[in-house]
Amino acid sequence: MSQAHSKRSPGRGPGHPAGIPGGPHGAGRVVEKAKDFKGTLKRLIQYLKPHKYQLLSVLFMAIISTVFSIFSPKVMGEATTKLFEGIVAKAKGVPGASIDFQYIWHIILILLGLYILSAVFSYFQQYLMAGVAQKTVFDLRRDVNDKLNRLPLKYYDARTHGEILSRVTNDVDNISSTLQQSLTQLITAVLTIIGVLAMMxxxxxxxxxxxxxxxxxxxxxxxSIAKRSQKQFVRQQKELGALNGHVEEMYTGHQIVKVFGREQQSLEQFDDINGQLYDASWRAQFISGIIMPIMSFIGNIGYVLVAVVGGILVTKKSIEIGDVQAFIQYVRQFTQPITQTANIANIIQSTVASAERVFEILDEEEEKVEVANPVVLTEAKGNVAFEHVKFGYDANQPLIQDMNVNVSPGQTIAIVGPTGAGKTTLINLLMRFYEVTDGAITVDGVNITDMKRGDLRSLFGMVLQDTWLFNGTIRENIAYGRDGATEEEIVRAAKTAHADHFIRTLPSGYDTILNEEASNISQGQKQLLTIARAILADPAILILDEATSSVDTRTEVQIQQAMNELMKGRTSFVIAHRLSTIKDADLILVMNHGTVIEQGNHKQLLAQGGFYADLYNSQFTAGGVAQEA
Incomplete structure (x- = not known):
């Protein structure tokens, strides 16, 4: 466990999908860059095209709002000039000299109007942009979700759930926040720079x-400062990832940590990583924190020079004093959007990188297209045949070669063999999670490739070793097996699965809410619920994959009884490691290295004294003496 945390990817804090912010305006931020910036940006813009009129409206609103905001210092300067002229005239003793307060109040009203109009247009700008951003991200999420439904199982097998979730949630959220906030800020900042420069x-x-x-x-x-802080932010992100990894490991394995008395070692390791993170964070924040004071210092020097030169120009009557005041305000307005633009440029780089990761999902190879005129089996009998089937996860390394199996309706077929023999692969091919390389699999004489995947899979019911129940009531979890199931049908399925008794002993019965991991009921109870769900679905063909491997003997008996009820009159495929559970199977397929090496029932295979006999006897040997079959 001590080494595992170093392999984990650095964590990203909420609200900072692009990395860890570093000081003022995000200076020193660790920015993820896209491999193809231009291509990805063009593709992202395609999602904005349907909203081009709203975007033009946003641009118009931004221009109007910025213009009103930029003219304000100039107008205020006129009031200052008028006030200054009145004061100077009175000081010189000019007859009838006074301060024209009526004119000044007139200027103040104009200023008030400019500020209100600027705020109103800014409001509508944000309102329109929020709609554009959310509609764009809505379209993107819809496309990603549709794509995920069309991707083959091999895509999910090759990637971690966390990686896929990160692209679907974090990366899309990053795009959303940039479109809604940073894009409007960028438009306003660029317009402000141009407008202020023109006024100056x-x-x-x-x-x-x-x-x-x-x-x-x-x-x-x-x-120069950012280069130094960048190194520390990279180190900070690395240490944060290590800390997140360590905490996750210790949390998920806290029982093992306690069993082996490793609490102190875990705490010491945490303190060590935490200390490294503190050091990196302190250095990163301190170095990036220097940026603002230095910028203020340089800015203040600029203000001093402007004030001195402006004062000289005023004494020479080259410009009015109000213009100097307005110019100083423009200088302050000028530096802020430049810094803001630089920061937004980093954010946009990170956003395009996120978009690239999302588009990688959209570009993945999809499942083979469904046939134009699919065959529909209205009443499947359950006759399944594998005819010269060939398959390999890697084209250069075939796993199954020339497999031939015939299964009659209502038969129970057990599939046994060592780990990696190809047992689950057989089921994946049958359900069309993977496509066969050569040969054909038929159901009631119909090639499964001539059927829609949804129609094919509706013929099957599955009970797996890893039970899957969702956050909802027990009633809802059982009813998941069939749309529109009545209360009576749900209860009947639960009784058939021997689950009704334990459900009624729960405080809320069928209304008991299962948590996200269904950890508020036992493993055996979970399995009984999945069997009840399969019974309710009433499939023509049943697949049982190690359904009793993780429960105790007594619960196994209950589950076995429930499965026997479920298997009555149905073609059933049973993957089993405990060979005692499949002795009554009509046909046992013994697999090794992707090939069916033996076929027959239990007695026939034992009599052959081959691979199956060796497997069976190895499980029932005590003290070196084989027990009776």
Missing amino acids: LSISPLLTLIAVLTLPVSVLAIT
Whole structure:
């Protein structure tokens, strides 16, 4: 366990799908980059195309809002100039001199109107963009969900659940937040930079040159600091991943930790990783935290130069004092959107990387297309045949070669063999989770490739070793087997599965709510519920995959009785390791290395003294003496 945590991917905190924020404006953020930025960005824009008119409206609203906001300092400067002129005139003793408060109040009303209009247009901008963002992400989620339903089982076998969930949830949420927040911020920031620069030039090209000259100094300072903080943020993310991995391991395996008395070692390991994380986080936050003071320092130098040169220009009557005040406000407005744009550029890089991961799902190879005119079996009898079937997970390494099996309706077929023999593969091929490489599998004489997958799978009922129950009532979990099942049918299925008694002993009976892992009932009870669900489905063909391998002997007897009821009159495929449970099977298929090496019933196979006989005797040997079959 001590090594496992280092292999886990670094965790991502809520609200920060792109990485760990680092100081002001996210400087020093660890940014994930896309492999094909342009191609992915173009593809993401395709999802925005249906909403182009709303986006144009957002752009229009942003322009109007920004224009009103940009004109405000200029208008305020006129009020300052009028106030200054009145004060100077009175100080000089000019006859009849006074401050024109009526004009100033007029300016204040204009300012108030500009601020209100700017806020109103900004509100509608955010409102429209929220709709565009959510509709776009809705379309993206729908496409991903549809795609996941069309992907073959091999896609899920090759990837962890966490990896798929991360793409479907975290990456899509990252796209959503960027579209809703960062995109509008980017539009406003760019418009503000252009508008402010134009207003600054209209006031004084000289002062504009002084203000712009401070930018390269700021960029140089930020870049040099960001390089140092980046290393620490990478280290911080790595240590956070290690800490998350350690906590997850200790939490999921806390019983084992206690059994072997490793609590102290676990705590020491946690303290060590936590200390490393503290050191990396402190350094990262401190270094990135220097950025803001340095930017303020350089900005203040710029303000001083603007104020000094502006004062000189005022004394020379080149510009009005109100223009100097307005220019200083514009300088403050100018630096903020530049920093904001740089940060949003990082966020967009991360968003495009997330989009690329989502599009990778959409580009995955899908299941083979269904036939144009599928055959529908209205009343399946359960006759199953494997005819010269060949298959391999890897094209260069065939697993099953020339398999031939014939199963009559109502027969019980047991499939046995060592781990990796191909038992579950046989079931996967039968259910068309995987497609055969060559040969054919037929049900009642119909090739399964001539049927719709949904129609084919509706013929089967499955009871697996790993029970799957969802967060809901026991009634809902049993009713999952068939749409529109009545209360009477649900109870009858539970009684047939020998589950009714234990259900009624629960405080809420059939209304008992199972938690997410159904850990509020025992493993055997879970299995009985899955059997009840299969009974309710009333399938023509039944598949039982190690259904009793993880329960005690007494519960096994109950489950075996329930399965016997379920198997009556149905073609049944039973995968078993405990050979004692399949002695009464009509046909036993003995598999090894993907091939059926022996066929027959229990007595016939024992009489052959071959592979099955060796397997059976190895399970029933005590003190070196084989017990009777």
